[in-house]
Amino acid sequence: MMTFTKHPHWSAVKKICERLHENGYVAWLAGGCVRDGLLGIVPQDFDIVTNATVAEIENLFKKTIGVGKAFGVMRVVIPGADIEVATFRKDGIYEDGRHPTSVEEATPQEDAQRRDFTINALFFDPFNNEVKDFVEGKRDLKSRVIRAVGKAEDRFQEDHLRVMRAIRFVSQLDFNLEEKTQKAVTKLARKVPTVSAERIHEELDKVMRGKRPDRAIRLLQETELLKVILPEIKYQAHWPNIFKKLIGSPNQEIMGWVILFEGTPGSEREGIYSRLRFSREQRAVIDSALRGIEKFRVFKDLRLAEKKELSANKNSVLAIEFLDLTQPVSIQIKKFVQANPTLPKPWVGSNHLLELGIKPGKEMGMLLARVYEAQLSEVVSNQGAAIEWIKKKIKKVSDVSKV
Secondary structure: OHHHHHOOOHHHHHHHHHHHHHOOOOEEEEOHHHHHHHOOOOOOOOEEEEOOOHHHHHHHOOOEEEEEHHHOEEEEEEOOEEEEEEEOEEEOOEOOOOOEOOEEEOOHHHHHHOOOEHHHOOEEEOOOOEEEOOOOHHHHHHHOEEOEOOOHHHHHHHOOHHHHHHHHHHHHHOOEEOHHHHHHHHHHHHHHHHOOHHHHHHHHHHHHOOOOHHHHHHHHHHOOHHHHHOOOOOOOOOHHHHHHHHOOOOOHHHHHHHHHHOOOOHHHHHHHHHHOOOOHHHHHHHHHHHHHHHHHHOHHHOOHHHHHHHHHOOOHHHHHHHHHHHOOOOHHHHHHHHHOOOOOOOOOOHHHHHHOOOOOOHHHHHHHHHHHHHHHOOOOOOHHHHHHHHHHHHHHHHHHHHO
8 A cells, every 4th residue: 555655645644543543443544545555546535434433533633524424424634634534334225316314333344335336345454554355345456347335226226426436437447347237337327317417527527537438438328328418419439449549648538528529519519518517618628629620621721810710729739639530630730730829919909090090899890800810811911011901991991981
């Protein structure tokens, strides 16, 4: 578990465990951090489990936050970190498909049995340097298998988000989905929409940035989850190959969405954005990349000004990356883009038009846009020529109005 020491909160975790241990309580690490430690990955965060009750945890530490006090979960705050500490527990009945109606204190073995997947139900005793495995999670880690704890259907009926998490872990860890677990995913896929849109979106983002999004995309189709959560999108048989090519790209997450949305009408994209609570920024980047893809496909037919505007768009890199995955962009286009990374400052501004007698308003805006297009199109070569060009336009309009 050497990767633990590389996490910036490890010293805080140790202090909390030591405090519990010194007072006669069990203090083990649990869940994802144990899984990651065994895989040689630095954990994202730490969870501590103990036989101390919530009241006892509160008495032991100066500052605690009852984030899930009714469920035996506290956050212990010490300088530099706040760490989740939970009492060993077993869950009561799940009525909403996400949370138990009640919990009660339990043994470590019972606590392990309530968790989602065997690889997430491992504990680690930092004092004896020993992994506690009550569900054969180490076996599944070694075999690189995602297997539900106990009966898969029961685990998924308790918490419908686990259906999505099964697919996400395939991508995140590059593991296989155990057969019975996959059958349960397929059977209960229709339950996923009961989960909050934000959580579904979050799981899909994690799928996109995982080690093997290509495998997850195929599974989303095979289990019919894709049809349930993104009914507007039509699965394409070549997607897994494209996603595989994408692995390792610094733009992997957002490009995953671009791949899925390419070819989907704007009105239907808007429906997905709204339903899954996409941020304005994420929507804007995806839509900009999709517009860029369409324009690069007809690049030779664009006006010079349009080509420069497209090249200077910061999301054009996404459009080019997408096209290179399917129908590579020509060297000539890439050279043009490299030569025009930004747009030049306009030579003519509103101050110049004011001097020419043009008042602020629609006419001024139109003239500024037209003279800037002339600049980008290289119809004019300097500021003086641009001002003379717009004087002619103004005179022509004036002459027409006199007729």
